[in-house]
Amino acid sequence: MNLLRKGKSKFDSPRMGYIMLLPAALLLIVTQIYPFFYGVGMSFTDYSLLTANAPDFIGLGNYIKIFTSDPDFYKILGFSFVYTLSIVVFSYVVGMALALLLNRPIRGRAAFRAIVLIPWVISSSIMATNWKWLMNDQFGFINGLLQSMGLIDEPIRFFATAGWAQFSVTLIGIWRNIPFMAITLLSGLQSIPSDLYDASRVDGANKVQTFFRITLPSLRGVTLVSTTLMFIWAFNGFENIYLLTDGGPLNATMVVPIYAYKTAFNSSKMGYASALSVVLMAIMVIFSIIRMKLNERAEA
Amino acid sequence: MKKIVSVTMAAAMLLGLTACGGKAGSTAVSSSTAGAASQSAAEGEKVTLNFWDMNWNSAAGDMYVNAAKAKVDEFNASQDHIVVEYQSIPWADYYQYFLTAIKGGAGPDVATAGSQTPIQFYQMGEILPLDDIVEQWKTEGTYEDYIAGIVESNYYDGHYIALPWGCDPRTIIYRTDLFEEAGITELPTNWEELKAALETLKEKFPDKVPLAAFGNLQGAQQVFDYFLHTNEGGQVTEDLKADFNNPKMQETLEYVASLYDGGLIPEGMIAYEQTDAERLFLSGEACCMIPASTSALLDDNLKDKVGILNPIQGPSATEPRTLYWANSIAAYAQTKYPEESKQFIKWWLENQESLFVDGLLSAVPARISFMENPYFSENVLIKSYTEVIYPTFLHATYPVPGFYPAYGQINGERYLGEAGQKILSGERDYNAIMDATQVKIQEALDAVS
Numbered sequence: 001m002n003l004l005r006k007g008k009s010k011f012d013s014p015r016m017g018y019i020m021l022l023p024a025a026l027l028l029i030v031t032q033i034y035p036f037f038y039g040v041g042m043s044f045t046d047y048s049l050l051t052a053n054a055p056d057f058i059g060l061g062n063y064i065k066i067f068t069s070d071p072d073f074y075k076i077l078g079f080s081f082v083y084t085l086s087i088v089v090f091s092y093v094v095g096m097a098l099a100l101l102l103n104r105p106i107r108g109r110a111a112f113r114a115i116v117l118i119p120w121v122i123s124s125s126i127m128a129t130n131w132k133w134l135m136n137d138q139f140g141f142i143n144g145l146l147q148s149m150g151l152i153d154e155p156i157r158f159f160a161t162a163g164w165a166q167f168s169v170t171l172i173g174i175w176r177n178i179p180f181m182a183i184t185l186l187s188g189l190q191s192i193p194s195d196l197y198d199a200s201r202v203d204g205a206n207k208v209q210t211f212f213r214i215t216l217p218s219l220r221g222v223t224l225v226s227t228t229l230m231f232i233w234a235f236n237g238f239e240n241i242y243l244l245t246d247g248g249p250l251n252a253t254m255v256v257p258i259y260a261y262k263t264a265f266n267s268s269k270m271g272y273a274s275a276l277s278v279v280l281m282a283i284m285v286i287f288s289i290i291r292m293k294l295n296e297r298a299e300a
Numbered sequence: 301m302k303k304i305v306s307v308t309m310a311a312a313m314l315l316g317l318t319a320c321g322g323k324a325g326s327t328a329v330s331s332s333t334a335g336a337a338s339q340s341a342a343e344g345e346k347v348t349l350n351f352w353d354m355n356w357n358s359a360a361g362d363m364y365v366n367a368a369k370a371k372v373d374e375f376n377a378s379q380d381h382i383v384v385e386y387q388s389i390p391w392a393d394y395y396q397y398f399l400t401a402i403k404g405g406a407g408p409d410v411a412t413a414g415s416q417t418p419i420q421f422y423q424m425g426e427i428l429p430l431d432d433i434v435e436q437w438k439t440e441g442t443y444e445d446y447i448a449g450i451v452e453s454n455y456y457d458g459h460y461i462a463l464p465w466g467c468d469p470r471t472i473i474y475r476t477d478l479f480e481e482a483g484i485t486e487l488p489t490n491w492e493e494l495k496a497a498l499e500t501l502k503e504k505f506p507d508k509v510p511l512a513a514f515g516n517l518q519g520a521q522q523v524f525d526y527f528l529h530t531n532e533g534g535q536v537t538e539d540l541k542a543d544f545n546n547p548k549m550q551e552t553l554e555y556v557a558s559l560y561d562g563g564l565i566p567e568g569m570i571a572y573e574q575t576d577a578e579r580l581f582l583s584g585e586a587c588c589m590i591p592a593s594t595s596a597l598l599d600d601n602l603k604d605k606v607g608i609l610n611p612i613q614g615p616s617a618t619e620p621r622t623l624y625w626a627n628s629i630a631a632y633a634q635t636k637y638p639e640e641s642k643q644f645i646k647w648w649l650e651n652q653e654s655l656f657v658d659g660l661l662s663a664v665p666a667r668i669s670f671m672e673n674p675y676f677s678e679n680v681l682i683k684s685y686t687e688v689i690y691p692t693f694l695h696a697t698y699p700v701p702g703f704y705p706a707y708g709q710i711n712g713e714r715y716l717g718e719a720g721q722k723i724l725s726g727e728r729d730y731n732a733i734m735d736a737t738q739v740k741i742q743e744a745l746d747a748v749s
Binding site: 048049050051132136137138139155157158159160161162165245246248249250265266267268 | 393395396399403420423424509516517566567568569570571573576579580583585705708709712713718721722724725747748
């Protein structure tokens with residue numbers, strides 16, 4: 001008993017807690033915190049990799065250029081929002097439908113749940129290659145199918161025109177993120193007490209009323225977390241568009257993260273790219289705060 | 301508040317992407333002064349050099365890598381002082397790989413890379429000039445063994461910043477059987493004849509693509525650069541002023557637009573990568589392909605049915621021309637062993653002949669005497685390169701004789717490819733396209749001046 005008490009006091013001390021946290025904190029500082037502040041600092045310089053000269057401090061010069069004289073920024077930002085919001089909204093709607101289906105006592109439910117996860121677990125590069133070949137205008141399966149069914153005369157150039165390319169990358173982005181939404185919402189659905197549904201049946205509520213009065217409000221917490229995360233991932237997302245179109249054709253599918261990457265590593269303008277990344281971060285923080293405040297107001 | 305902090309932290313992860321890219325205020329050794337730091341390792345000390353080499357024949361898997369490793373082993377066995385460690389570098393995002401390594405102080409001693417890479421790193425003060433080797437070559441007579449002008453393609457600021465080992469030409473390959481079936485007996489020699497041949501192919505094989513090409517930024521850059529060079533055009537003047545809105549450029553844009561409008565190149569090529577165009581050609585759905593594909597040249601089913609078109613001549617050119625890049629090897633200023641690095645480079649360039657054969661290099665050697673090897677003189681396709689195409693070479697930087705600092709940005713950001721993509725997306729306001737690109741090129745030139 002004495003030994004137990006002695007051991008407990010030793011390992012339960014606040015100092016031990018800090019010691020245990022130290023490795024993770026150090027890792028975080030080295031890999032995240034330091035690069036973060038370093039990047040913010042760099043955004044106030046004209047640092048270019050093209051010269052050996054030390055960078056000059058230019059204050060808000062990069063930010064002013066982004067918002068006042070960058071000919072591409074607003075177009076890219078606009079598409080970034082359309083792309084992100086489309087993914088959040090449509091993956092939520094389709095994910096909810098799938099979650100409701102998978103929550104029913106159907107035969108082979110476990111297998112269906114595994115199948116739903118496929119788009120989420122498949123490698124990004126394999127996903128991109130497959131979609132590009134499926135949607136190719138000369139030898140793609142989708143165009144072949146549509147033509148054989150007589151639905152189109154000429155093949156659709158899915159990635160070759162601005163409008164179709166934007167539609168295609170957004171559609172694939174939605175497809176890829178549906179599993180996350182479906183599984184997250186499914187776990188939320190399973191935590192709703194069945195008593196609530198029994199009571200609503202006794203009160204004579206139909207399925208639509210039950211969904212909007214019981215299911216949806218009960219999923220508010222899961223919805224907040226999943227849509228906020230999805231917003232951050234989609235807005236911050238890189239590989240989906242990079243692998244499918246590389247931001248083309250003619251920047252039609254360019255989003256801010258790829259723009260920042262290309263500015264840094266193709267144009268070698270590290271200072272400007274850092275400023276773009278800071279702007280991207282600020283946008284995500286602002287939207288996430290708005291999202292949380294709206295939710296708090298709704299709950300109140 | 302905790303949520304806000306967590307959101308901020310998640311967002312900060314992106315910022316790390318650019319922050320990790322390099323170190324501000326790098327104290328790299330200036331290339332122009334690197335020679336002063338030249339020193340050999342102490343006598344008897346064994347030194348290790350890191351040699352980064354691109355896979356120069358990735359279409360043939362590891363064949364080149366294995367041949368290059370064997371060649372490095374041969375060097376290591378030839379002396380006791382230097383041990384070279386070989387590292388094969390993949391082409392995907394190779395520049396970012398070099399950039400982060402070199403800026404982080406972990407770059408190679410010696411490396412091959414993309415043609416424009418040495419000039420890009422020279423500007424950052426990260427290249428060790430190789431003037432000593434050229435001086436030796438001039439004394440030994442080796443200098444005259446190089447294709448005219450190719451050594452100078454990497455001469456800048458009074459220094460040889462890299463030395464060439466090969467030429468990387470852009471050509472068009474075609475299906476000999478389809479040409480024969482379409483009744484095309486004379487190969488085209490100029491733009492109009494090429495267009496006429498493609499129209500004949502389209503008429504004869506309406507379900508096939510006359511000329512397969514890929515038109516993503518990289519592909520569009522190559523296609524338009526190919527035709528621009530056959531028209532003896534460039535993007536800057538010889539004295540490094542922006543020259544994108546010149547008549548030769550307009551002819552080039554108009555010509556490719558006419559191929560596009562005539563259905564002679566794929567309508568959706570703006571979204572194609574190289575593999576898409578190769579797939580069309582390898583599957584027999586295309587009659588020609590630009591640029592030539594090593595995969596197609598090596599394909600067992602096609603090798604007897606594939607030919608290389610002769611160089612063609614644009615309307616403003618004085619003779620048929622072929623676009624090529626000089627591929628080179630360079631030493632990096634961070635090396636602790638500059639003399640040993642130069643010693644290895646000299647050996648590598650002088651003993652590389654067998655590597656072209658064993659590694660099945662698609663490149664043409666920079667050294668004339670290497671072409672006497674039976675591999676080059678007896679292989680029909682390769683012979684076409686060395687006998688017909690090589691004499692028409694026009695370097696990628698034309699009309700500038702060699703790589704210049706802004707070339708990295710002009711070529712790397714694919715300004716010509718972007719202009720080309722506008723053509724491939726249906727834009728036909730040539731003046732607007734050329735004027736917009738002219739501004740970008742001048743900005744790139746100004747940025748490094």
